[in-house]
Amino acid sequence: MQVYIVMGVSGVGKTTIGKLLAKKLDVPFYDADDFHPSANRKKMEDGIPLQDSDRSGWLETLANKISEWEKGDGAVLACSALKEKYRKQLQSIPKEDITWIFLHSEYETILNRLSARKDHYFKPELLKSQFDTLEMPNYGFHINVEASKEEILEEIMRKLNKKNKPRIGLVGLGVMGKSLALNFASKGVDITVFNRHVEELEVDIARNFAEENKLVYEFPWFDNLKKFIESLERPRNIILMVNAGPAVDMVIESLLPFLEKDDLIIDGGNSHYKDTIKREGILKKEGILFMGAGISGGEEGALKGPSIMPGGPENAYNRAGDLLEKIAAKDKNGNPCCTHVGPDGAGHFVKMLHNGVEYGEMQLIAETYHFLRFGANTTPLEIAVLFEEWNKEMKSFLLEISVDILRKKEDNEFLIDKILDAAKQKGTGGWSTNAALELGVPLDTITAAVLARNISGKKQERVSAMDAYNREFKSATDIQKISDDLFKAYKAGSIINHAIGFDLLLEASKTYEWELNLSEIARIWTNGCIIRSSFMEDLIDILKEKPSENVLMHSDIISLIKASEAALTGIVGQALQAGYPLPVLSSAANYLLSFTSGQSSANMIQAQRDFFGAHTYERTDEPRGKFFHTQWIDN
Ligand SMILES: NC(=O)C1=CN([C@@H]2O[C@H](COP(=O)(O)OP(=O)(O)OC[C@H]3O[C@@H](n4cnc5c(N)ncnc54)[C@H](OP(=O)(O)O)[C@@H]3O)[C@@H](O)[C@H]2O)C=CC1
Numbered sequence: 001m002q003v004y005i006v007m008g009v010s011g012v013g014k015t016t017i018g019k020l021l022a023k024k025l026d027v028p029f030y031d032a033d034d035f036h037p038s039a040n041r042k043k044m045e046d047g048i049p050l051q052d053s054d055r056s057g058w059l060e061t062l063a064n065k066i067s068e069w070e071k072g073d074g075a076v077l078a079c080s081a082l083k084e085k086y087r088k089q090l091q092s093i094p095k096e097d098i099t100w101i102f103l104h105s106e107y108e109t110i111l112n113r114l115s116a117r118k119d120h121y122f123k124p125e126l127l128k129s130q131f132d133t134l135e136m137p138n139y140g141f142h143i144n145v146e147a148s149k150e151e152i153l154e155e156i157m158r159k160l161n162k163k164n165k166p167r168i169g170l171v172g173l174g175v176m177g178k179s180l181a182l183n184f185a186s187k188g189v190d191i192t193v194f195n196r197h198v199e200e201l202e203v204d205i206a207r208n209f210a211e212e213n214k215l216v217y218e219f220p221w222f223d224n225l226k227k228f229i230e231s232l233e234r235p236r237n238i239i240l241m242v243n244a245g246p247a248v249d250m251v252i253e254s255l256l257p258f259l260e261k262d263d264l265i266i267d268g269g270n271s272h273y274k275d276t277i278k279r280e281g282i283l284k285k286e287g288i289l290f291m292g293a294g295i296s297g298g299e300e301g302a303l304k305g306p307s308i309m310p311g312g313p314e315n316a317y318n319r320a321g322d323l324l325e326k327i328a329a330k331d332k333n334g335n336p337c338c339t340h341v342g343p344d345g346a347g348h349f350v351k352m353l354h355n356g357v358e359y360g361e362m363q364l365i366a367e368t369y370h371f372l373r374f375g376a377n378t379t380p381l382e383i384a385v386l387f388e389e390w391n392k393e394m395k396s397f398l399l400e401i402s403v404d405i406l407r408k409k410e411d412n413e414f415l416i417d418k419i420l421d422a423a424k425q426k427g428t429g430g431w432s433t434n435a436a437l438e439l440g441v442p443l444d445t446i447t448a449a450v451l452a453r454n455i456s457g458k459k460q461e462r463v464s465a466m467d468a469y470n471r472e473f474k475s476a477t478d479i480q481k482i483s484d485d486l487f488k489a490y491k492a493g494s495i496i497n498h499a500i501g502f503d504l505l506l507e508a509s510k511t512y513e514w515e516l517n518l519s520e521i522a523r524i525w526t527n528g529c530i531i532r533s534s535f536m537e538d539l540i541d542i543l544k545e546k547p548s549e550n551v552l553m554h555s556d557i558i559s560l561i562k563a564s565e566a567a568l569t570g571i572v573g574q575a576l577q578a579g580y581p582l583p584v585l586s587s588a589a590n591y592l593l594s595f596t597s598g599q600s601s602a603n604m605i606q607a608q609r610d611f612f613g614a615h616t617y618e619r620t621d622e623p624r625g626k627f628f629h630t631q632w633i634d635n
């Protein structure tokens with residue numbers, strides 16, 4: 001293996017650069033000074049220049065070591081090697097197996113550096129004798145050190161013509177992993193990929209992926225974790241794109257034996273934020289950094305530019321944030337839709353809530369479609385035309401794909417009519433509801449959307465109940481009559497759904513002290529993610545102006561909602577009367593009315609609680625915080 005000798009006068013930076021180079025090349029580093037016999041060290045400390053007779057034993061020791069290192073893993077040696085005859089003595093292995101890296105600069109530059117060094121036994125006065133002794137080699141790489149450490153290292157690497165090891169490795173070549181790997185490569189980020197190899201089950205996933213893409217990109221691929229880790233630049237950055245839950249723990253556990261202090265794991269899946277907090281804590285004890293980064297955009301977004309919501313320690317983001325920013329979508333000003341959202345579980349909380357809002361928006365479109373399709377006897381194509389019109393204003397990704405869905409035909413029939421009406425879910429919507437329950441805040445529309453999926457799953461029961469209740473899908477209206485109001489209702493429902501979502505973020509930010517920047521979160525959701533829309537653009541300013549208020553309290557939103565409220569409640573009433581459920585629209589209407597009711601029904605709740613359980617109540621004619629109990633009936 002190659003031995004690299006970083007040489008030059010004392011103070012030129014041999015040790016610093018040598019260590020960095022060794023790290024980069026992943027070989028051991030040695031300092032020639034550490035091999036001096038104590039007599040030599042003493043002379044140097046006393047400012048007595050070494051004679052050639054002093055050096056000869058030391059050079060012999062080093063020459064033996066060089067042969068040893070060459071037979072082993074190779075090495076970087078920092079050694080002054082000022083005279084040609086010293087270098088000759090060190091040349092104990094074939095010429096081509098030693099690379100000489102000569103660091104140099106002006107006498108004054110080095111003198112200034114040495115004068116600043118307090119903890120080194122070399123006295124600045126000896127520098128003059130070093131310059132006198134120096135016989136510049138007319139071979140090797142000559143590197144002027146009047147540059148930053150990083151620049152010096154880069155120059156050496158360029159001269160060595162050594163390609164840097166990739167800065168990032170990806171585990172999990174599923175739907176998202178493959179797209180992200182291609183995205184990294186297309187942005188010029190070298191990346192190595194890993195997928196497990198399970199005989200007869202998961203065979204050659206990584207090899208096949210590299211093979212399929214070899215004409216365009218070179219993916220170093222692995223199904224051996226140790227080799228995968230070794231392929232990466234130190235400290236390592238590893239992104240996991242595996243299924244949320246136990247798979248993440250299993251993968252982390254299998255990575256751990258090969259990781260070192262300061263390595264970083266980024267979990268890019270939809271993990272629960274509490275798992276992320278727990279994992280970060282466990283890994284911190286091992287000196288490993290951990291970031292939970294929500295990634296939204298589905299398969300296509302991951303390929304072309306997703307919205308990325310990384311949370312975790314700031315130093316982790318400082319290290320790898322640029323890699324994530326490179327692959328992220330860009331907002332309208334060209335800035336990456338990726339920002340360090342906050343510490344510990346903040347990234348995955350924000351992603352969870354993103355998905356909660358996504359559930360609400362999806363259900364809004366679904367129930368609007370359903371009322372139009374059956375309540376207004378409209379064809380999928382007619383609904384597509386209407387939604388397309390609405391989307392000129394909404395610019396919603398979900399509405400846009402719904403138009404494509406409604407137009408899709410199979411065997412000359414609309415595919416939407418053939419899809420079973422039982423929705424699946426992986427949990428992030430429900431997690432949002434749980435989080436709202438824990439934080440004691442409302443989450444009406446999102447919860448209604450989750451529960452709408454739950455009831456849709458009871459297909460057989462619904463069919464039987466429809467029969468038992470003699471319910472029919474009757475046409476109750478027509479598209480012309482309702483389209484204007486339906487649009488206003490849909491738009492108001494969407495605004496309320498967003499307001500509810502951001503309100504949960506606000507509460508979480510306060511409770512967990514995450515200092516979430518809601519305007520910045522809206523900004524990174526304007527492109528790449530599933531809930532991008534023109535309203536998200538508006539939210540950047542709304543949330544900048546009033547960062548700690550419910551979106552529904554912004555003056556522009558108040559005007560907008562006031563103008564749509566009648567349509568919202570009217571459509572909900574009309575649909576319910578005609579026998580069509582609108583779970584999210586009706587919960588949006590209910591939320592709006594509750595939110596804007598100075599007098600709620602909760603006085604009755606408090607009275608009931610006090611009646612049966614002596615739970616006490618506060619009074620309107622007494623200050624808040626004073627509690628009362630009444631003996632409601634005479635015994
Ligand atoms: N699909 C989407 O639209 C989005 C998904 N996400 C999230 O991204 C993550 C990945 O999703 P997606 O790519 O769709 O999922 P896939 O099911 O397509 O891929 C999962 C990957 O994880 C690997 N894996 C699973 N279990 C293990 C294990 N125990 N050990 C090692 N590897 C394992 C699989 O390997 P193998 O092939 O060997 O089974 C596969 O490479 C999930 O958390 C998901 O919620 C986030 C945004 C959008």
Ligand SMILES: O=C(CO)[C@H](O)[C@H](O)COP(=O)(O)O
Nearest residue numbers: 296297298425426427428530
């Ligand atoms: O994260 C995503 C997009 O941002 C996933 O596509 C989303 O989680 C799908 O979730 P579900 O299966 O629960 O509908």
